[in-house]
Amino acid sequence: xxxxxxxxxxxxxxxxxxxxxxxxxxxxxxxxxxxxxxxxxxxxxxxxxxxxxxxxxxxxxxxxxxxxxxxxxxxxxxxxxxxxxxxxxxxxxxxxxxxxxxxxxxxxxxxxxxxxxxxxxxxxxxxxxxxxxxxxxxxxxxxxxxxxxxxxxxxxxxxxxxxxxxxxxxxxxxxxxxxxxxxxxxxxxxxxxxxxxxxxxxxxxxxxxxxxxxxxxxxxxxxxxxxxxxxxxxxxxxxxxxxxxxxxxxxxxxxxxxxxxxxxxxxxxxxxxxxxxxxxxxxxxxxxxxxxxxxxxxxxxxxxxxxxxxxxxxxxxxxxxxx
Amino acid sequence: xxxxxxxxxxxxxxxxxxxxxxxxxxxxxxxxxxxxxxxxxxxxxxxxxxxxxxxxxxxxxxxxxxxxxxxxxxxxxxxxxxxxxxxxxxxxxxxxxxxxxxxxxxxxxxxxxxxxxxxxxxxxxxxxxxxxxxxxxxxxxxxxxxxxxxxxxxxxxxxxxxxxxxxxxxxxxxxxxxxxxxxxxxxxxxxxxxxxxxxxxxxxxxxxxxxxxxxxxxxxxxxxxxxxxxxxxxxxxxxxxxxxxxxxxxxxxxxxxxxxxxxxxxxxxxxxxxxxxxxxxxxxxxxxxxxxxxxxxxxxxxxxxxxxxxxxxxxxxxxxxxx
Numbered sequence: 001x002x003x004x005x006x007x008x009x010x011x012x013x014x015x016x017x018x019x020x021x022x023x024x025x026x027x028x029x030x031x032x033x034x035x036x037x038x039x040x041x042x043x044x045x046x047x048x049x050x051x052x053x054x055x056x057x058x059x060x061x062x063x064x065x066x067x068x069x070x071x072x073x074x075x076x077x078x079x080x081x082x083x084x085x086x087x088x089x090x091x092x093x094x095x096x097x098x099x100x101x102x103x104x105x106x107x108x109x110x111x112x113x114x115x116x117x118x119x120x121x122x123x124x125x126x127x128x129x130x131x132x133x134x135x136x137x138x139x140x141x142x143x144x145x146x147x148x149x150x151x152x153x154x155x156x157x158x159x160x161x162x163x164x165x166x167x168x169x170x171x172x173x174x175x176x177x178x179x180x181x182x183x184x185x186x187x188x189x190x191x192x193x194x195x196x197x198x199x200x201x202x203x204x205x206x207x208x209x210x211x212x213x214x215x216x217x218x219x220x221x222x223x224x225x226x227x228x229x230x231x232x233x234x235x236x237x238x239x240x241x242x243x244x245x246x247x248x249x250x251x252x253x254x255x256x257x258x259x260x261x262x263x264x265x266x267x268x269x270x271x272x273x274x275x276x277x278x279x280x281x282x283x284x285x286x287x288x289x290x291x292x293x294x295x296x297x298x299x300x301x302x303x304x305x306x307x308x309x310x311x312x313x314x315x316x317x318x319x320x321x322x323x
Numbered sequence: 324x325x326x327x328x329x330x331x332x333x334x335x336x337x338x339x340x341x342x343x344x345x346x347x348x349x350x351x352x353x354x355x356x357x358x359x360x361x362x363x364x365x366x367x368x369x370x371x372x373x374x375x376x377x378x379x380x381x382x383x384x385x386x387x388x389x390x391x392x393x394x395x396x397x398x399x400x401x402x403x404x405x406x407x408x409x410x411x412x413x414x415x416x417x418x419x420x421x422x423x424x425x426x427x428x429x430x431x432x433x434x435x436x437x438x439x440x441x442x443x444x445x446x447x448x449x450x451x452x453x454x455x456x457x458x459x460x461x462x463x464x465x466x467x468x469x470x471x472x473x474x475x476x477x478x479x480x481x482x483x484x485x486x487x488x489x490x491x492x493x494x495x496x497x498x499x500x501x502x503x504x505x506x507x508x509x510x511x512x513x514x515x516x517x518x519x520x521x522x523x524x525x526x527x528x529x530x531x532x533x534x535x536x537x538x539x540x541x542x543x544x545x546x547x548x549x550x551x552x553x554x555x556x557x558x559x560x561x562x563x564x565x566x567x568x569x570x571x572x573x574x575x576x577x578x579x580x581x582x583x584x585x586x587x588x589x590x591x592x593x594x595x596x597x598x599x600x601x602x603x604x605x606x607x608x609x610x611x612x613x614x615x616x617x618x619x620x621x622x623x624x625x626x627x628x629x630x631x632x633x634x635x636x637x638x639x640x641x642x643x644x645x646x
Contacts, residue, residue, distance in 0.1 A: 316328045
């Protein structure tokens, strides 16, 4: 547990320093976010805020994990390293997407097909890794019921679906200043605590480092944001959350800890489906659902605090269900 | 630990419901906060926001603690009950202060003498209680050094000083939307975790309930605040924090977990002393120091997030120092 706490502190300190260093660079390179044309009116003033801040989160988490990691076992089986590699793979997809957006000057990004292709490859590779990992395998835990569920070879396609779903959902949740950062720092803290209690210190160190990195990034990302994480950051975070949960044999807790990520995706799906079937009617004022709350008159900061507090509640319930 | 987590959930649910019920009542009674005339210009718009929301925190914490408390030992020695009584005593002082302010229509409050008198009595009573408590006594722990320090009869005056200092400091920290609420929910979570690990489940239940109550209150108190906690709330929180730390035999951790409370007091003292000695010069643009940050151009929400994240860092250091 001590190792985990020190990892969090290192990541926090590294994140604060790296944010200070990266912010002027991003400004100079004019890596400003082009605000999605269909976003609520109030977001127009955010035009030009530097994006790709996710690099700060990634760098801080990597430094802290590498320093505090336990290298006693074989490196290929080290779950902290596995989380980082999976998260970095997703970061690359997000980074390509951010770059495309910046070059085109439109909030367009990679083509959906290209993005989906790379995501599927990555999801396949990581699912196979977990399936073959001595300490993971095809058996997952069902929280609350305290039963183990062997998915057999179906583990691979099911987890691929969960991976792609989670990373894209994290991407959708990243729509308000500090929103994804606040929610995921709670998620990583929960994953770290669970890993610590379950004796999986390697995963615990990785998650604690990720938590500290998000905490530091909030100094730049909290309302009013000086820096956005971009797809670079949201894909990195999504990848790390799903990787940690899978390596712990607890992918089902994502329904609770990643509740708002899930809701972001679901609200988009419901909105689109309803729109098509009714020939143009909307069920939410805007999707993902945080924009709906915003257009209902809730202040951006209030939504962030609501998402964060309800995530803490869901995380406490998760811990009750798992232990 | 389970008991603690359930206490947090009950307090959160109770707090959300009670906030919904109390808000219209406070509006009807016109219990609006009269904003301190010397506060930064931006605070003028807060005139009329209902205060005394601290009643929500208190009620939610009490309900959850009473439900989840372990009543096996003698009631007089129950530390969760002791925390609540101490916090409620301080709440009464704060409540009287709030009432005086509302009646006079000026941000005046109790006379400093009256307030000090009641605080001293309460501090004396609680210090003597701890001194005589079988599980507390006059020995305090020194974190990091892992030594015990027997203060003997000096325990009583020293603790009285710490109690009065902490409650008044909490009162000073309550100056921005959601500031004290965010900081103290982290403090209570830390105290709960420490108590849980040290096997003091009664204290743990009380602190977890207080944490859940603060989380719920944030739904009403986060920027832009619909409700302030008032002196009612800040004195309650200050009393609860210091009571929990003392009952755990860890009053020295207040330097870390209550860092921003301490800084609020110190910045006021430094400002006043400097002003007097230089014949009118100021060291901070305004004190307590959160108003200084505000006048330096930091947005209110940014200060809250900075205070909250640095408090988490200090709390992690605290846990490292105590365990």
